[in-house]
Amino acid sequence: MRSNPLAALGLWLFSAIFACAQAAPVPVVAAESTYGTIAQAIGGPHVRVNSIIQNPNVDPHQFEASPQTALAVAQAALVIMNGLGYDDWMRRMLAANPKPGRVVMIAAQLGAAIVMPNKNPHVFYDPRVGLLVAQRLARQLEALDPAHADDFRRNLQVFAQSLQPVDAAIAQLRAQHPHLAVTATEPLFDYMLGLLDWKSLGETFQLNVMNGTEPTPGVVVRYEDNLRHRRVALLIYNRQVSDPLTQRMRDIARASGIPTVGLDEFAPPGTGYAQWLLASLRNVQLALHKEAQ
Numbered sequence: 539m540r541s542n543p544l545a546a547l548g549l550w551l552f553s554a555i556f557a558c559a560q561a562a563p564v565p566v567v568a569a570e571s572t573y574g575t576i577a578q579a580i581g582g583p584h585v586r587v588n589s590i591i592q593n594p595n596v597d598p599h600q601f602e603a604s605p606q607t608a609l610a611v612a613q614a615a616l617v618i619m620n621g622l623g624y625d626d627w628m629r630r631m632l633a634a635n636p637k638p639g640r641v642v643m644i645a646a647q648l649g650a651a652i653v654m655p656n657k658n659p660h661v662f663y664d665p666r667v668g669l670l671v672a673q674r675l676a677r678q679l680e681a682l683d684p685a686h687a688d689d690f691r692r693n694l695q696v697f698a699q700s701l702q703p704v705d706a707a708i709a710q711l712r713a714q715h716p717h718l719a720v721t722a723t724e725p726l727f728d729y730m731l732g733l734l735d736w737k738s739l740g741e742t743f744q745l746n747v748m749n750g751t752e753p754t755p756g757v758v759v760r761y762e763d764n765l766r767h768r769r770v771a772l773l774i775y776n777r778q779v780s781d782p783l784t785q786r787m788r789d790i791a792r793a794s795g796i797p798t799v800g801l802d803e804f805a806p807p808g809t810g811y812a813q814w815l816l817a818s819l820r821n822v823q824l825a826l827h828k829e830a831q
Contacts, residue, residue, distance in 0.1 A: 564682050567614040569625040570598060572662045572804040573645065573671060576811050577618060579700075580675045580693045584686045588614070590628075592807045597778055603627050611635050615682055618671065621646035622659035641678050645671050654728065656745065662804065663818070664729035665701050668811050672697045700812040707819045708733050715771070715826060721764055722774035723784040724748040726801055730818070739764050747784060758783075765790045772825060773798045799825040 563586040568574035574589030581587065588610045591598055598620075611617060611628070612635035619628040621644040632642060646653055649667035661667045676694040680687040711734055718736040722728075724747040731738050738744070743761040746753040753761070764770050765787065773791040775784060777800035791798050799821050805814035 564616060564679060565610075565614050566616045566618070567610050569617075569619040569628045570662075570804045571807055572811065572814070573618040573620070575805050575807075575809065575814075576668060576672050576697070577616075577675055579697050579810065580672050580690055581679055582689060582693055584683055584689060585679065589807065591625075591804065598625060598803055601625070601627055603631055607631060608635055612637060614640060616641045616643070616675075616678055618643045618645070618675070620644070620659060620662065622653065622657050622661070624659035641682070643671065643674055643678070648674055652729070654732075656725075656741075658725050658728050660726050660803070661729060663727055663815070664733065665704050665812075665815060667729075668815075669698060669701060697811075700810065704812050704815045704819070707816055707823075711819060711823055712736075714823075718772070719770050720772040720774065721761070721770040722776075723787060724776055724779065726776050726803065727774050727818075730815075739770055747779075753783075761787065762790055765794050765796060768794055768796060770796060772796065772822065774822070775800050776803065777801060778803050797825040797828055 563584055564581065566574075566577045566581065566585045566587045568577055568587060568589045569591065571589035571592035574587045574592070577585060577587045590603070590607050590610070591601055608631055611631045614637070617628070617632065617640065619625050619642070624646075632640075645667055646659065646661050648670040649661050649664065652664055652666055653661060672694055676690045679690045683690075708730075716735070718734070719739055720731065720736055721740045722738060722744055725738065725741065725744045728738055740761040742757050743753050745751075746757065765773065773788065773796055775788055775798060788798050801818050801821065802814075805811060809817075
């Protein structure tokens, strides 16, 4: 029986198209680059990650999505967001751009047992939350692209191992400065402070700043007193948020001989999650070391 060249060509074309379709990277949208860098670490070349907020000068609380953002969300097979009101603009994007089968991961829900009673949204500064996100990502990507399941599992192992130096740095800093009292212009670093077993003073002031609420005069006076009387060993400030009130507190801290350290709300593009956490811990350690000299 003679073979049909046209049928053979058609079968080859079908196989090629199917193979290309199978090889296409999974489109992933991360509300913030912190989660985008985790998705890239787990997905490797098998994902196409679009991190919506990656400019360190953008305040995530005040971000307004663009038409390009809406298009990216509409095309995504998997979306990662923080939750706890941190990126509600993404909820609106998802509602306005429905897509059957799209997977939505909310970091704060994955780490619900870790979330603070005051619903502090900065859960990404807890490496346990980062690992939970990575674990769920690996499972979801396996379901979306089973052909590369082994790669996702290996990448998850590498990611988990990358967090070991973070745990070691936390343990070292906790031992060097046990039960330290610190403060911050807003509760950006509170989850990490909990792991360090450090106490953060001036919580009401910090929450007011985070929520865009004017602190009462009494709250401001108590916060200033903590600085003027050196009841805290360190002032942490958000490098992405600057206003006259927080700048004034930084000036008072410096005048009182209290070291200050600026931290970011999310990992810069091209920086691994563990690398970003280690850099933050190192900056804190350096600030305290300078004060001790």
